Structure formats: structure tokens, C-alpha cells
Amino acid sequence: MKILIVGSGSLFDESLLIRYHQWADVVIAADGGQMHLKKAGLCSDVLLGDFDSIGKAELAEIKDNSNSELITFPKDKDYTDLELAINLAIERGASEIVILGASGTRLDHTTANIHLLYKLSENNIKGYIEDEHNRIYLVKNSITIKKQKDYKISILPLFPFADGVCTKGLSYKLSDAKLSFGTGQGISNEFCDKTATISVKEGLLLVFVSRD
Structure with a gap:
């Protein structure tokens, strides 16, 4: 199963998102990643997170008008939303995972997200992080x-x-x-x-x- 995970980091190239949305069997939005999808006129199959990156009005609209499976986590938690999305993709049998929206101005988040590729390696899952200038493999x-x-x-x-x-x-x-x-x-x-x-x-x- 091919799974696309969209995080809330930088994602400026809409065509990149559209291409991988068409490629994927399942699309998981990690919190603010849903806003990247919405801007491109696309939907997620699963939306998860503590939703600190989505306004209350936006979240209410998603609940009312979206068919996305909604999984809510507490704000105080041990894992980032992107890591929770990767964990879910592994649990649901992903054979390949592409991660968008994992890089940006916060180098701590970017570095941590790159380290999350280790989870894919340990579970023998193909995958990488991609943005407009880079593709990163472990x-x-x-x-x-x-x-x-x-x-x-x-x-x-x-x-x-x-x-x-x-x-x-x-x-x-x-x-x-x-x-x-x-x-x-x-x-x-x-x-x-x-x-x-x-x-x-x-x-x-x-x-x-x-x-x-």
C-alpha cells in the first residue's frame, strides 16, 4: 500500500502535492498538513493530530464537510504529529511512504523528521522525504x-x-x-x-x- 503523509512544514510546490496525491492509495494529513491539501483542492483519507495548527473554525468545517477519518490526540504527548502519522501508516500496512511538508524554517523539526525515516528502515518500508529542492532517503x-x-x-x-x-x-x-x-x-x-x-x-x- 502506497501512503502519502502531508505534514505542516513548508510546501510551496502545489504540483508536487497533486502528483503524490494521485500516486497514493491512502493520504494521511498530520495536523496542519490538511491546510496544504485544502489549498490545493485535495482531501485526506485520515486527519490526525492535536490540531494546534488548525483553527477551531477550520476544524469545525472539516468535521462537518469532510469524509476524512479524524483521530485526535492530546496536546501534551510524547510524539510529534508527523511521527504519529508514520506510526499509523506502518500499522495499516504501508509498503511505501512518501512524506511531504516535513521541512521548513524550524531546523529542530526538520532534523527530527529526517530521523523519523529510521522507522521506515526498521520496518523494511520504502520511502523518503521530499520538498521542492530535496529528496531524502535513509x-x-x-x-x-x-x-x-x-x-x-x-x-x-x-x-x-x-x-x-x-x-x-x-x-x-x-x-x-x-x-x-x-x-x-x-x-x-x-x-x-x-x-x-x-x-x-x-x-x-x-x-x-x-x-x-
Whole structure:
């Protein structure tokens, strides 16, 4: 099952939202993510959160006029709305998850949301975070990515190090390399083939496909 999760972070490209809305079998809005959908004239299948990002009038309108399944959580809770949405997607049998509206001006939230990709990895679910300039993957074995014009690839270790890192189809090749946390060794690599393959033997990699 393909699930789209829409968070309340920045989401300026409406066409991106429309494309993934058409792709998804189920759409989950995490709190203010519902407003991104509404602006684009789209609906969610599930709306969840503590609704601190949606006004009372807006929430009342949603309850009266929407067919979305509504799941309410208390404001004082141990998990962010986006994490609750990911947990629900996993519980409902997602095989692939795309997350929009997960980045923005709050770097603490953005960083925490990137870390949530670990939940997908641990449950063997394909997925990534995407915005207008980036697609972010968490890789524990290997991944093959199609070349995109004007995009670069950055590879960063999560946790102290990633060992046995190999790349194919990138200009700056890595062969059985060890990437340590706290260095920028894997930043801004470039495609030199139609696809790039990145693999790691030990540890986890964050892979960013990014453009200016």
C-alpha cells in the first residue's frame, strides 16, 4: 500500500502535492498538513493530530464537510504529529511512504523528521522525504537512484560511522570507504551515468538528492 503523509512544514510546490496525491492509495494529513491539501483542492483519507495548527473554525468545517477519518490526540504527548502519522501508516500496512511538508524554517523539526525515516528502515518500508529542492532517503543496505538534471547527491553517515560504502554512477567514487560522523566527505557528488547505486555494509546512510 502506497501512503502519502502531508505534514505542516513548508510546501510551496502545489504540483508536487497533486502528483503524490494521485500516486497514493491512502493520504494521511498530520495536523496542519490538511491546510496544504485544502489549498490545493485535495482531501485526506485520515486527519490526525492535536490540531494546534488548525483553527477551531477550520476544524469545525472539516468535521462537518469532510469524509476524512479524524483521530485526535492530546496536546501534551510524547510524539510529534508527523511521527504519529508514520506510526499509523506502518500499522495499516504501508509498503511505501512518501512524506511531504516535513521541512521548513524550524531546523529542530526538520532534523527530527529526517530521523523519523529510521522507522521506515526498521520496518523494511520504502520511502523518503521530499520538498521542492530535496529528496531524502535513509539507506541501510543499498539504493539505486535515477539521474535527475541539475541535482547532486550527498551521502552522510548516521550514527558514529558507516563502513564499506561503495558507489557506482557518481563522479567521485567511493570504494569500501568509511564515512565518519562529523565530516563532509560525502557532500555534493554528481551523477555520471543514468543511475547511481549506493551501498553500505555496516551502519546507516542519509542520502540527499538536492538542487539549489
